[in-house]
Amino acid sequence: MRILFHEIKKIFTWRILLLLVIANAVLFFLRIEFHISHFPNGRPSLDSYRIGIEMISKYGNDMDEEDRRDFKKTYEVQVQEANQYLQSNKEFAEAGVGTYEDFLNIDWENKEQAALRDKIMFEEQVDIFWELPERRRLMDFHETKEARVGTYKNGANPRQEARFDEMISAGHYQVYPEVVMENFKEFIFNVAIAILVSVVLIISPVFMKDRSRQLLDLQYTTRKGRELYKTKLAAGLISTLGVITALLIVYFGMYALNNTEMYFNVPIHMFIDSFSWYDPTLLQYMALTVAAIYMLGLVYALLAMSFSSMMPNYIALIGIQVPFVIAMITYGLTYLVTRIINIEVPQWVVPTSYSGMVAVSVLFIIFMWKREKHRDIVV
Amino acid sequence: MIVVKNVSKYYGNFCALNNITLELHNGVYGLLAPNGAGKTTLIKMLATLITPSQGEIVYDGKNIIHMDDEFRALLGYLPQQFGYYNNYSPKQYLLYLAALKGMGRKDSIRIIKELLEKVALSEVGNKKMKKFSGGMIQRVGIAQALLNNPKVLILDEPTAGLDPKERARFRNLLSELARDRLVIVSTHIVSDVESIANEVIMIKHQEVLYKDSVENICNTLAGHVYETTIDYGHLDAFRNRYTVLLEKQESGEMNIRFIHKGAAAEGWLSVTPSLEDVFLYEYRDEIRMEV
Ligand SMILES: Nc1ncnc2c1ncn2[C@@H]1O[C@H](COP(=O)(O)OP(=O)(O)OP(=O)(O)O)[C@@H](O)[C@H]1O
Numbered sequence: 001m002r003i004l005f006h007e008i009k010k011i012f013t014w015r016i017l018l019l020l021v022i023a024n025a026v027l028f029f030l031r032i033e034f035h036i037s038h039f040p041n042g043r044p045s046l047d048s049y050r051i052g053i054e055m056i057s058k059y060g061n062d063m064d065e066e067d068r069r070d071f072k073k074t075y076e077v078q079v080q081e082a083n084q085y086l087q088s089n090k091e092f093a094e095a096g097v098g099t100y101e102d103f104l105n106i107d108w109e110n111k112e113q114a115a116l117r118d119k120i121m122f123e124e125q126v127d128i129f130w131e132l133p134e135r136r137r138l139m140d141f142h143e144t145k146e147a148r149v150g151t152y153k154n155g156a157n158p159r160q161e162a163r164f165d166e167m168i169s170a171g172h173y174q175v176y177p178e179v180v181m182e183n184f185k186e187f188i189f190n191v192a193i194a195i196l197v198s199v200v201l202i203i204s205p206v207f208m209k210d211r212s213r214q215l216l217d218l219q220y221t222t223r224k225g226r227e228l229y230k231t232k233l234a235a236g237l238i239s240t241l242g243v244i245t246a247l248l249i250v251y252f253g254m255y256a257l258n259n260t261e262m263y264f265n266v267p268i269h270m271f272i273d274s275f276s277w278y279d280p281t282l283l284q285y286m287a288l289t290v291a292a293i294y295m296l297g298l299v300y301a302l303l304a305m306s307f308s309s310m311m312p313n314y315i316a317l318i319g320i321q322v323p324f325v326i327a328m329i330t331y332g333l334t335y336l337v338t339r340i341i342n343i344e345v346p347q348w349v350v351p352t353s354y355s356g357m358v359a360v361s362v363l364f365i366i367f368m369w370k371r372e373k374h375r376d377i378v379v
Numbered sequence: 380m381i382v383v384k385n386v387s388k389y390y391g392n393f394c395a396l397n398n399i400t401l402e403l404h405n406g407v408y409g410l411l412a413p414n415g416a417g418k419t420t421l422i423k424m425l426a427t428l429i430t431p432s433q434g435e436i437v438y439d440g441k442n443i444i445h446m447d448d449e450f451r452a453l454l455g456y457l458p459q460q461f462g463y464y465n466n467y468s469p470k471q472y473l474l475y476l477a478a479l480k481g482m483g484r485k486d487s488i489r490i491i492k493e494l495l496e497k498v499a500l501s502e503v504g505n506k507k508m509k510k511f512s513g514g515m516i517q518r519v520g521i522a523q524a525l526l527n528n529p530k531v532l533i534l535d536e537p538t539a540g541l542d543p544k545e546r547a548r549f550r551n552l553l554s555e556l557a558r559d560r561l562v563i564v565s566t567h568i569v570s571d572v573e574s575i576a577n578e579v580i581m582i583k584h585q586e587v588l589y590k591d592s593v594e595n596i597c598n599t600l601a602g603h604v605y606e607t608t609i610d611y612g613h614l615d616a617f618r619n620r621y622t623v624l625l626e627k628q629e630s631g632e633m634n635i636r637f638i639h640k641g642a643a644a645e646g647w648l649s650v651t652p653s654l655e656d657v658f659l660y661e662y663r664d665e666i667r668m669e670v
């Protein structure tokens with residue numbers, strides 16, 4: 001236990017912690033910060049986000065026929081309000097825009113009308129004129145929801161088709177705005193990158209450091225002996241979990257600023273977004289992506305440690321891992337994190353990929369341990 | 380008791396040690412041989428860091444590799460080269476190694492204090508090791524080898540980097556330690572072991588040349604070592620005829636110590652051979668190649 005603690009302490013040197021902070025600061029400002037400071041990203045995203053909250057509080061996790069009629073009614077009431085706004089506004093009345101209908105038909109060529117339109121849209125940002133088109137858009141989706149599923153189903157393979165049928169018979173249609181879902185996917189994808197890079201940075205030196213500094217001669221002749229390899233391995237894995245958890249806490253702490261908790265209990269099939277094999281709530285989906293990040297982090301930590309006990313020097317150690325990390329970021333992460341239950345990815349791909357990666361990395365490190373047990377410790 | 384049984388070690392095709400057999404009891408053994416003779420190779424096998432290509436090493440009848448931690452618990456080892464963490468103080472470093480040696484924390488703290496005194500590092504016990512001189516690091520190394528009060532103490536060139544005063548202190552420390560344990564000290568410096576080793580082991584051509592007391596080893600040259608004074612001009616001719624061990628210039632003439640295994644000539648003074656004489660004589664080819 002004391003040795004394990006020593007080994008963990010050896011991993012978190014000031015230099016490594018500084019490197020970790022710098023790497024995360026860079027990745028945060030380049031890739032994550034935007035999805036927090038710019039959420040919702042202007043209008044009509046803001047309106048979409050607000051309408052979503054209103055819909056969830058009114059209709060809950062399931063939007064039936066009656067709910068949809070109510071939504072339509074809300075729209076019509078708001079159109080009346082818009083009409084009143086326009087009629088009570090002298091400028092619009094004089095320009096011949098007396099109803100919302102007229103407003104929608106404003107001719108861009110008509111300078112006077114266009115100027116008025118820009119004024120209430122961009123200068124005054126009158127809410128109803130932003131909200132109405134968003135509501136209209138959602139209503140269009142509501143009206144075409146069956147057709148949409150039908151279109152997707154047409155090009156589907158039998159398994160996907162069965163899944164679409166399942167959704168149709170359960171009455172699962174996409175009716176709620178997608179801003180939160182999209183934003184979270186962007187956010188978690190980039191968090192996954194930051195965490196993967198952090199894990200590789202922190203874990204890579206685990207075996208290399210003592211070996212290159214010729215500490216093995218001393219360590220392996222103590223009573224603990226070569227078993228220390230396993231303790232270092234455990235220290236590496238514990239540190240990996242620690243780093244992932246700490247970074248998740250920091251990043252989700254920032255994500256909390258997006259105020260999306262009203263959406264958490266909505267099943268993701270409600271959002272106008274990609275279709276999924278399963279029906280988790282948004283919160284469950286978030287938990288799934290977090291679990292995926294832990295898995296990836298552990299796999300990459302195991303790989304980093306295998307390379308760490310094999311490569312001749314730091315340059316080679318970093319060199320061999322760069323392609324693995326880049327490949328994961330460019331090709332792997334979308335499938336293994338954000339699209340983890342996406343219907344476009346065959347259902348077996350994700351579990352098989354994870355099982356494969358875990359198996360390979362575990363076998364690799366076992367092989368390294370067997371080698372370490374018997375190898376000659378020469379300079 | 381350690382027995383090295385017919386041990387050979389190959390690095391690839393290169394034979395570093397060939398068919399070594401040794402019996403080692405309590406006491407100090409000086410492993411004396413020039414650079415590259417295979418001292419470190421033998422020592423690393425004794426420390427279980429490398430495995431013999433042939434043969435085995437047993438401690439009280441048990442193969443040391445099979446004994447595993449049971450053997451390592453008895454072992455104190457100072458490698459020829461060893462690493463440390465720049466930002467650790469000797470105390471932190473020794474605490475870490477003590478933990479690896481399975482020692483309790485309280486015991487470790489007490490023992491570390493004693494050992495730092497023994498190697499004259501008490502005052503810098505809390506200073507970071509990155510500021511240490513080579514000799515100071517070496518003394519930390521000696522201290523770490525003694526942490527677990529080892530029954531088998533193996534030191535690979537322990538005096539490297541030590542000044543004469545520290546060398547003397549180290550020799551005293553060793554003779555004090557040697558009473559109830561097996562100590563193996565490798566060196567290519569004769570004076571390190573001459574006065575304290577119960578037996579000296581010399582390796583030549585990958586094999587054991589001598590394993591005997593200093594006296595017996597010296598006696599192999601008894602009656603063959605002479606000293607004389609010759610003209611500077613005759614030096615080259617003299618060198619060609621005899622094995623010269625030592626040359627010293629003295630007021631225009633040369634004082635020569637040399638070996639001759641025949642009848643003595645006039646003016647030669649027969650002297651008692653020293654271990655250094657044997658070393659220089661036995662390794663004359665290797666040494667000349669190095670020059
Ligand atoms: N890992 C290795 N691979 C190949 N050859 C090696 C290796 N280690 C040592 N040797 C060779 O084996 C021989 C013995 O080396 P060793 O280090 O045991 O000598 P030594 O007596 O300790 O020398 P020194 O006094 O310089 O420490 C040398 O010729 C060396 O070049």
Ligand SMILES: [Mg+2]
Pocket residue numbers: 418419420459535
């Ligand atoms: Mg050596």
